[in-house]
Amino acid sequence: MDLSYTPEEEEFRVRLREWLAKVLPTLPAGPSPDDWPGRRAYDLGWQRMLYDAGYADVHWDASPTTRLIFLEETEKAGAPYVGANFVGLLHAGPTLAAEGTPEQRARWLPPILRGDEVWCQGFSEPDAGSDLAALRTRARRDGDDYVVSGSKIWTSHAEVADWCELLVRTDPQAPRHRGITWLAMPMDADGITVRPLRTLAGSAEFAEVFLDEVRVPVAHRVGAENDGWRVTMVTLSFERGTAFVGEVVACRRVLGELARTARENGRWDDPVLRRRLGRLSAEFRALWRLTQWNVSEAEAGGGVPGVGGSVFKLSYSHARQELYDTAAEVLGPDCLDLDRPWVLDRLSSLSYTIAAGTSQIQRNIVAERILGLPKGR
Amino acid sequence: MTVRFRLTEEQRALRAGVRQLLERRFGADALRAAVARPGHLDRELWRELGAAGLFALRLPEAEGGVGLGLPETVLVFEETGRALLPGPVLASHLAAGTVPGAATGECVVARADGSLVEWLDAADTVCGDASGALPLRSVDPLTPLHRVLGAGADAPDPVAVLLTAAEQLGTATRACELAVQHARAREQFGQPIGAFQAVKHLCADLLVRAETARAAVYAAAVTADPADIAAARLLADEAAVRGARDCLQVHGGMGFTWEAEVHLHLKRAWVRAQRGGGSTQSEEALAADLVA
Numbered sequence: 001m002d003l004s005y006t007p008e009e010e011e012f013r014v015r016l017r018e019w020l021a022k023v024l025p026t027l028p029a030g031p032s033p034d035d036w037p038g039r040r041a042y043d044l045g046w047q048r049m050l051y052d053a054g055y056a057d058v059h060w061d062a063s064p065t066t067r068l069i070f071l072e073e074t075e076k077a078g079a080p081y082v083g084a085n086f087v088g089l090l091h092a093g094p095t096l097a098a099e100g101t102p103e104q105r106a107r108w109l110p111p112i113l114r115g116d117e118v119w120c121q122g123f124s125e126p127d128a129g130s131d132l133a134a135l136r137t138r139a140r141r142d143g144d145d146y147v148v149s150g151s152k153i154w155t156s157h158a159e160v161a162d163w164c165e166l167l168v169r170t171d172p173q174a175p176r177h178r179g180i181t182w183l184a185m186p187m188d189a190d191g192i193t194v195r196p197l198r199t200l201a202g203s204a205e206f207a208e209v210f211l212d213e214v215r216v217p218v219a220h221r222v223g224a225e226n227d228g229w230r231v232t233m234v235t236l237s238f239e240r241g242t243a244f245v246g247e248v249v250a251c252r253r254v255l256g257e258l259a260r261t262a263r264e265n266g267r268w269d270d271p272v273l274r275r276r277l278g279r280l281s282a283e284f285r286a287l288w289r290l291t292q293w294n295v296s297e298a299e300a301g302g303g304v305p306g307v308g309g310s311v312f313k314l315s316y317s318h319a320r321q322e323l324y325d326t327a328a329e330v331l332g333p334d335c336l337d338l339d340r341p342w343v344l345d346r347l348s349s350l351s352y353t354i355a356a357g358t359s360q361i362q363r364n365i366v367a368e369r370i371l372g373l374p375k376g377r
Numbered sequence: 378m379t380v381r382f383r384l385t386e387e388q389r390a391l392r393a394g395v396r397q398l399l400e401r402r403f404g405a406d407a408l409r410a411a412v413a414r415p416g417h418l419d420r421e422l423w424r425e426l427g428a429a430g431l432f433a434l435r436l437p438e439a440e441g442g443v444g445l446g447l448p449e450t451v452l453v454f455e456e457t458g459r460a461l462l463p464g465p466v467l468a469s470h471l472a473a474g475t476v477p478g479a480a481t482g483e484c485v486v487a488r489a490d491g492s493l494v495e496w497l498d499a500a501d502t503v504c505g506d507a508s509g510a511l512p513l514r515s516v517d518p519l520t521p522l523h524r525v526l527g528a529g530a531d532a533p534d535p536v537a538v539l540l541t542a543a544e545q546l547g548t549a550t551r552a553c554e555l556a557v558q559h560a561r562a563r564e565q566f567g568q569p570i571g572a573f574q575a576v577k578h579l580c581a582d583l584l585v586r587a588e589t590a591r592a593a594v595y596a597a598a599v600t601a602d603p604a605d606i607a608a609a610r611l612l613a614d615e616a617a618v619r620g621a622r623d624c625l626q627v628h629g630g631m632g633f634t635w636e637a638e639v640h641l642h643l644k645r646a647w648v649r650a651q652r653g654g655g656s657t658q659s660e661e662a663l664a665a666d667l668v669a
């Protein structure tokens with residue numbers, strides 16, 4: 001067991017820190033949450049700066065430990081989040097890198113890295129959420145194209161995306177998992193209607209996407225026809241790996257701010273609140289160590305994050321909700337004021353036990369794949 | 378090739394070796410025998426454990442010890458906790474090198490920890506102030522206890538807190554294993570109860586708490602930082618106590634029996650949770666650290 005870093009890694013950290021200290025003050029102010037074109041431009045601009053400085057591919061090429069350092073340092077320095085680049089950098093990109101042909105990689109990867117193109121994820125459907133394999137969006141072969149009809153839902157960043165990683169059913173007769181295909185769909189194709197959905201936090205973070213006879217070239221298929229489920233599993237294992245590193249660092253900072261605020265407004269005198277903050281501190285310390293543990297395991301196991309991600313996500317999504325509930329206790333009546341810090345974060349935290357596999361589904365995964373309990377019906 | 382935050386080959390071998398030793402010398406029959414003779418300490422076993430180096434783990438080799446570090450010691454205590462090994466293991470380990478005979482197991486050492494002393498009557502000597510200690514009827518048949526009234530709340534020894542967390546981690550891990558074994562084997566309504574989601578999710582949460590605690594305990598063993606140790610203790614206590622309770626629930630009526638091993642894990646977890654540096658102290662220490 002060792003928590004130290006190699007000299008090369010420490011050097012990487014120092015170089016990154018210096019660069020961040022230099023460039024972050026030059027960034028323009030962030031756009032408002034409702035300004036989608038502004039958000040797109042801002043997020044892509046940041047990715048472009050990372051690219052120019054040689055940090056763009058840290059999510060893919062670097063060792064898991066280097067990635068951990070990158071996410072830790074950028075968060076500590078207060079750098080922008082991946083934002084609209086999330087799917088490109090953390091879902092679609094890694095999938096293309098692992099499963100795409102050389103031509104596909106050459107077409108799609110550089111624009112993601114350079115901050116030229118935004119991707120969204122079209123997996124969930126109205127009748128296929130947790131049960132993703134029930135998806136019904138149909139793709140029929142017509143010459144060199146697939147003709148796609150159906151609807152997707154909860155598609156984050158759909159309004160500003162250039163591409164969509166789309167799961168479609170190509171063989172309705174085959175067993176559910178064997179009739180699915182992974183396509184890269186251009187979001188400006190004819191027949192696509194995007195209808196934004198307002199979240200409980202007030203802004204439109206995701207959308208419904210209606211597809212009416214949309215033509216997607218067969219050349220945009222990644223993996224074999226009807227092999228999309230396997231291709232998808234590659235993506236999801238990335239999603240449950242190191243995706244939350246920066247957030248854990250951020251949560252630990254918020255915890256410190258909560259404690260200081262409580263000291264100032266007098267709530268610190270309440271031992272029940274103090275102890276709640278102390279316990280949260282224990283949990284986030286542990287989550288940071290669990291991240292390091294999972295990264296070390298991934299490194300030893302060849303880079304692909306394993307099921308340890310489900311254990312992490314269950315612990316983390318619970319702790320994050322507890323953090324912002326505790327923030328509400330620190331704020332007292334001000335916790336109902338949307339202009340106060342942490343109030344919007346408390347609302348957003350409610351999605352953590354739902355998005356990217358609900359907590360119930362994660363428990364099924366842990367019980368069946370790690371503990372070997374029998375599969376339910 | 379750097380060693381990362383995972384067990385080395387040597388550490389795996391150490392853990393397997395200790396597990397084997399304990400299975401051989403303190404298996405199911407020995408456990409039952411120990412429960413039937415509360416307060417009795419098997420001196421022969423104690424000397425054997427001493428000879429195997431269990432108490433002298435961190436003593437330098439020059440002083441007759443094994444010369445290992447905290448991480449290895451934590452792995453060993455995880456195993457003794459998992460096996461429900463009776464006796465003042467922690468007290469003897471802490472006394473090795475200062476109390477003659479403690480390291481070899483010749484001298485059995487008890488230790489006043491907060492307001493309780495474990496194994497006072499069986500011990501040859503006691504560290505700390507146990508004057509006026511009164512015996513109580515211990516809830517745990519494997520841990521005789523004395524109560525010390527009016528004991529000062531000294532700041533607990535961080536190593537004692539960490540090793541207690543390691544023992545609790547062993548209990549949490551064992552509780553998860555037992556629950557899963559039972560959930561696979563026991564059938565109701567024509568299927569293993571582990572196929573029912575309510576049971577499945579109890580088991581999943583057992584593992585999640587144990588693995589989160591494991592990361593905290595192992596990291597604290599590497600850093601030896603007091604705040605890391607307090608965090609490890611908090612999570613390990615919870616993983617052990619709640620884990621043992623959930624394990625009991627999964628066992629149904631069997632879990633409520635004296636016969637099944639489950640209650641022994643819960644009771645031991647309760648005893649350890651009362652040691653110095655328990656949840657209130659750890660939470661307050663971590664809270665103070667946030668504004669330090």
Ligand SMILES: Cc1cc2nc3c(=O)[nH]c(=O)nc-3n(C[C@H](O)[C@H](O)[C@H](O)COP(=O)(O)OP(=O)(O)OC[C@H]3O[C@@H](n4cnc5c(N)ncnc54)[C@H](O)[C@@H]3O)c2cc1C
Pocket residue numbers: 120121122123124125126128129130131153154155156157206351354355356357358359360361364574
């Ligand atoms: C903020 C946010 C962003 C998202 N972004 C995207 C995106 O970009 N692209 C995309 O494709 N999807 C996205 N999603 C969708 C997300 O993946 C789904 O919401 C999620 O998988 C759950 O599906 P559902 O909403 O249909 O709920 P359901 O599956 O209907 O679940 C409802 C309830 O039933 C429970 N349940 C369902 N099945 C089981 C079972 N077998 N056992 C026990 N309990 C069960 C669930 O745990 C849940 O509590 C996003 C979701 C959110 C909240």
